[in-house]
Amino acid sequence: MNWVMVAIGGALGSGVALLVLRRPSRRRLLLSTAGICGALGVFSAYPYLPAVTAPITVGFLGSASSMILVAAAPPVWLGTDSILRSGLVVARRLAVYCAVGATFALAGYLAVRAGTTFYVKVLR
Template sequence: MMWGLVGLGGAAGTALGAFVLRKPSPRRLLVSTAVVCGLLGVCSAYPYVPIMTAPLTFGVLGSAASMIAVGTAPPVWLDRRSIRRSTLAVIKRLAIYCAVGVTSALFGYLAVRAGTTLYVKLR
């Protein structure tokens, strides 16, 4: 059951990645990464039915990593300076995607936790 949910999440993430990469642009990739990671942060903090949300989250995360890897600039290997330049460009883009993803996931997680805490305290 659990591996089926992970596979289902991976299929959903792959379909989302294929949809986003139809017309790749830096802005579209960053926004889609932020939305996917924010929703995954929400799913990880959601207190109800964690046995279903956790495997789906892991499946989408696994395919989101491949979406980001495909979305980075393809390296050009011509000479020594090109190798260094393209490696630095890929590292910079991956760092930006990771920073946006982590920030969005943390924001989604904290939004659910803060809302749950506020609901419990006001009840």
């Protein structure tokens, strides 16, 4: 049953990949990275139904993150002198996407945890 859930998540991530890659721009890729990583943070902290949310999240992120890594930094090989420059551009873009992803994953995780704690401590 877990493999079916991972496959469903992968299909959802592929759908998002098709939508984002129709007209890829730096802004669109950065916003999709933030949204996908924020969803990772939310689903990883969601305390109810972990048997359902965990495999879907793994499948979704498995396909969506590969889409972003492929589209984020297309290498431009112009000659032997530009290999170092192209490598630095790819590394810089990847560092920016990783920083944005980690920030939004943490924000999503903390939002769900704070909401759950508030509900348990105050509203219950």
